[in-house]
Amino acid sequence: EGLTAEEAAKRLELYGRNELPEHVDPKWLIFLRQFWAPMPIMIWIAVIIEAGIQNFIDMGILLLIQFANGSISFYETTKAGDAVAALKSSLKPSATCKRDGKWQVIDGTLLVPGDTVLLGSGSAIPADCRVNHSEIDVDQAALTGESLPVTFYKGDSCKMGSTVVRGEVEATVEFTGAETFFGKTASLLQEHHEYSHLQKILMKIMMVLVGLSLTLCIINFAYLLAEGVDVQEALSFTIVILVASIPLAIEIVTTTTLAIGSKNLAKHGAIVAKLSAIEDLAGMSILCSDKTGTLTLNQMMLQDDTPIYCDGETQESVLVLAAMAAKWKEPPRDALDRLTLGSVNMSLLESYEQTDYLPFDPQTKRTEGTVRNKETGVEFKTSKGAPHIILALLPQSSSNIRDQVEKDVARLGECGIRSLAVARTISGTDTWEMAGLLTFLDPPRLDTKQTIEDARHHGVQVKMITGDHLLIARNTALQLDMGNKIFTAERLPMLDTETKTKPKNLSADYGDLCLVADGFAQVFPEHKYLIVECLREMGYTVGMTGDGVNDAPALKRADIGIAVAGATDAARAAADIVLTEEGLGTIIHGIILAREIFQRMSNFITYRISATLQLLLFFFIAIFAFHPKFFHMPVLMLMLITLLNDGTLITIAYDYAEASSTPNRWNLPVLFVASSVLAAVSCLSSLLLLHFLLDSWNPDGLLQSLGMAGVQYGQITTSIYLKVSVSDFLTLFSARTGQLFFWQVKPAPILMAGGLVALSISSLLSIFWPDSEPDGILSQGLQGQIGLFAFVWIYCVIFWFIQDFLKVA
Template identity: 50%
Template sequence: FAALAAKWKEPAKDALDTLVLNAVDKTPLDAYEQLEYIPFDPVKKRTEATLRDPQGRIFTVTKGAPNVLLALCEGNRAQIEDEFNRTIEELAERGIRALAVSVAYQGEPMKMYGFLTFLDPPRPDTKVTIERAIEHGCDVKMITGDHAAIAKETCRVLGMGTNILKADVLPMVDTKEQLPKTIGDDYGEMIENVNGFAQVFPEHKFLIVEALRQRGWSCGMTGDGVNDAPALKRADIGIAVQGATDAARAASDIILTAPGLSVIVDAIIISRSIFQRMKNYVVYRVACTIQLLAFFFLTILSVHPKEAPYNWTEEQLGEPVPNYFVLPVISLVIITILNDGTIISIAYDYVEPSPIPERWNLPIVFSVATWLGLVAVMSSVMLLHMGLNSHNKGSTFEEWGMGEMTYGQVYTMMYLKVSLSDFLTVFSARVANGFATDRKPGTALLSAAVFATIISTILSLNWPFGPATKMESLTTGQAVFTWAYCIAWFLIQDLSKVGLYKLLLSFDVAGLRTELELKEKRALEMKGQTGVEGRVNQLEEALKEVKVERIEPLEREVRALRESTVDNGTARLMPSGSSSSMI
């Protein structure tokens, strides 16, 4: 009968029809004429077919959810209801699914003919996938139309927790209309505190997703059927699994082409790593831009070489003294080219994905980037002052034994300084909340930075573009001094960045402390749910369940037996502490 409630002359449309049709010889089915066929309806939870048998009798075969079909079986529900429900419940507790089959001949009430049992266990990699998702701050919930006992058993096997509610605690909604803004307030806390829902309709899935989104959660939804389409469409990220229907695919943002869900966790890790690199890039790019623009702006406005305290003369330069200091265009072009090469390598930098979903905290990003840029500008202005003043008696360079610099060497020294500061800033920018040494750089980034600094140093020692650029090669001592100066200011820059971050953290600027505390809390929570500690916790919880379900009832029976024998005076009792050993 179950096979008659399918299109047996066509390829199976779903897993249940595949199961049924592969289990029978389809040749005898051709003796029946299928008059009408109603495919599976996720709301009605059943499939129907109207047929004419070889004797000419017309009847309807229905297969679907046992509880749904039993309510329709007026012919024999009263006789079988208790035993039927008890059997279905026992099967569900063992994780065994049931597909009920009922038949109604024309003019007669529908009768339950029986049910088919089958197993639909999770994929072998599902448990590990869920553990990995939890490790990365994702709260995983099961939403299924299956029996609540099956949902609990599946959750137990997967280590998700067994706090499963039935759909009767949720209201029915119209997925075609906008839900009230109070859904999150009314049901959000309940949804957050359970591990899943069973015996749900498509409208319930839509409501659960909407409630979580109203509570501020970033919500992802996986599904494969037409009934999942509304929730897939409403979720922030809808994911259609391999073999999903066209409706589910159309409603989703991501379509999986291979079995399993492990690729979802891979996508989470990759996307958070990409976000970290994007954030590092923004911090670095803003800091470098501030360094260049602010430095040139300040030098043009306030640094006048022919005026005090520098007092450069035409005799010293061999040409008229500029009214203000500005680096030649060729040096800016070289800085930009080498800088861009370093920036590209940020895409391959080593980063650590956040334990919770990422978000842009622009006030913090720009605060850190601006500070890094301003420190670099300050160091550049101070070095420029020392270089322009090097020819005057009692200058810093004279006191340090550096000697006098030509105006062209000052140009080259500032070119080298700005280049080195840019390349060193990337290592401070990539670790916004700690020291540059807290996280190792990627090989590509380190190689690009080393290559760029070497090229800049070689150019400064052997300037190849001639006197037309007004720049002159540095001596080895001047280049070494510039390197030492940049490294010293890099350490100051990195140390002050950490101080700024701690200051922002102490005042909880833009929710920075709240976000960090959430990350730490989540990391501690996950420490007890995965790995060795997590497995120990799961075993302890399982042991508690076994004690409650099996040992305690036996202990109660022993106590009752002891009391009865005391009343009758027919036996000597064992000590009360012996009950466990007896069991």
């Protein structure tokens, strides 16, 4: 009768819902995290100082930038996660359960131990269940990686996550949720709360800039106090250096670049659940892949090799005999019927009728059909089944045939090819004769071999990790040209049985094995997990592709977990990237896209470090070099430089970029050297210009010798604002071309347009800036000094060429 609704409710309260525990951070917490990192903390410090000296306008500007930065980062971070959540919610599990004596379809998460469920062909097994009667064939590929279905009889326990492919039985739920077979490995799916490679790089860059900034700020503040400047004025000078050191848009631009990249990947059939996975994909050097359903189709297909043992028989005639041992006019009952009936020419069966049929039975382990030729009236029997079962039907006199069949089965088995024996009776007798062997294999996907070749071409080594038999794994590796170093799990360690922790010296003891192997066979989920972890410990960026529950722990642990199309819910939940189209070609396209995105981010970060160092060192040196004027700029002008230049630099996400032929790795020393060269030229040119402007009233000075009039101090402030704005943006065009000259790589039209907009606005602001004293600093527009405006522009372009030449040199 099943459980009553009342009893089921009690057990639901006792055992909990039938789902794996999944930790999801609330969105308010994700939002708050955007304001707790080195860069936001620097802005908070600046806000507090501005409030302390009662400069509320600048404080408001900084707060506006802080919340704009955090909001954009929050939006881009949660958007991709919501897309995957929507994909998961479209696959709501259900179960046919007997409650209060009636069969009803209920939410699968509401099942409890003791429930009676109906397991029918095509249905997913909703929990760990024990079969009550008869038998069913179950596809466990998602759990174990096995290609063929397994038969479960009365009393056997079938596991959640597998699928019924033949038969229908009632079963009793034994375990639900975390207590199921897969639930017990949930410890392998726990969040490790590790920073991504990109987060670590940005963190290091932030810490270097923050450390340098704080050091210079302290030196600057102490020097000003020693010179007799009052505390409030010294703080106003110091805050300029502090704000100048904050790379305000670095996270916005990198996040937006990744988000735009994720949209491009989505167009090609890949949903990105974690944006940082794109950067990891660019650096991926090893790709571990499940076999069944990932490298292969997870569909048994007939092979050309068909050993024949009767004169006149062909593969086609053997297929006809095999179909006669099935209900060929009805839907296939199991995987073997599906294989046979899907391959046979049905028109060849039209002249026959089936007079009797013996279905598959656990005792006989074969099927048998009695057929009659409607034209001749001749009647005979056919049978199909495992070779050793069919051989038992042959008479003792067929020893030669028996020996040949056994040799052929052994030969095929060495290649991992499975065999289905087909026999028939001689007309008018009950004597059986062997017709032939039908051979079948789960073939690779059509694009798999090319995908592996493309991966190697891009510097990514592909390793196969499967739960299937060693011989089958070796055959698949042979077809895909993946190498012959395929080992079994016997060589691999296991997790600690009690603590579920990895071995202490994992990479030291097993690193060489994991690195040299082309693949592993007959592995359990924790083996896949440990292989990935071992390679990660050795410093490799590791990707993992899979589709089954048995792949989920490794997908979670890998730097880039990729769930293929049709993957189980558990695999999708554990993955960083979810493919929505068949085949692995999307992964190669993703690698190319990711490396282009990496190049854009690298170009931008080089520019951003350069621009920050230029501003930081310029204002620091200016205080010492131009005593007693202590030149500094209003915070408002600094914010305008950042908002205009960095704001329009979001267009760099659409810039032209060339993917590298090898995995990308961050090289911070080289990055800082390149940035320092660019910054040094910009800083030096800014200091020289400031000197020329302050010296403009000197009859022997450069400006006077060029016939230009002396410059008022307010216009000096605006001129330096224009110079920093222009040279900052021109520096980007040097940074984006790497070791080439800026004119050798054409910028994307949208980046060019963004640059023109930013430079035009900065130019107009410098000309029409009203006479004012923001932060107590005199500022005047250059509308009466158009010659000075042109001089600053020409000066910037000349030093841009010098900067680019030194970069290449």
